[in-house]
Amino acid sequence: MYRLNIKKLGFAFGLTGSLIYLGCMIVMATAGQEGTITFFNSLLHGLDTTNIIRMDVPLIEALFGIVQTFILGWLIGACIGAFYNAQIKVKR
Template structure:
């Protein structure tokens, strides 16, 4: 079986999470508040996001959010890779 590189998988997950975060930023910047509410309500199977979407997010909060998202998803990817690797039975060649 192939063993996963835990750090690289974590990095791939982290970048993917950051890319999704950037996608949300682009939706909010281009669609406006009403368009964002419609988009996220559709995406979240009708969950009403009206009361939680705010458009006046400070730049520092945005930067901290993308860093936190990267770290969280890096940890998730690294855990998946580590858990996967611990389940592999290595055959010893003689």
């Protein structure tokens, strides 16, 4: 079995999460409130997001959000890599 590079896997997870966050920002910027609600209602299997969609997100809050998403994604990816590597039997 191959060992995973923990830092690279963490980076991949963090970057993927950040791209998803950026995609959400693009949907909100281009679709407007009704389009955003429709998009997320269909994405979440009909869950009504009308009361939780907030369109007046300050830019600094969005930047903090993308950084936090990257950090959480990195930690999740690093944990998965570490747990995976811990299960591999090392031949000595």
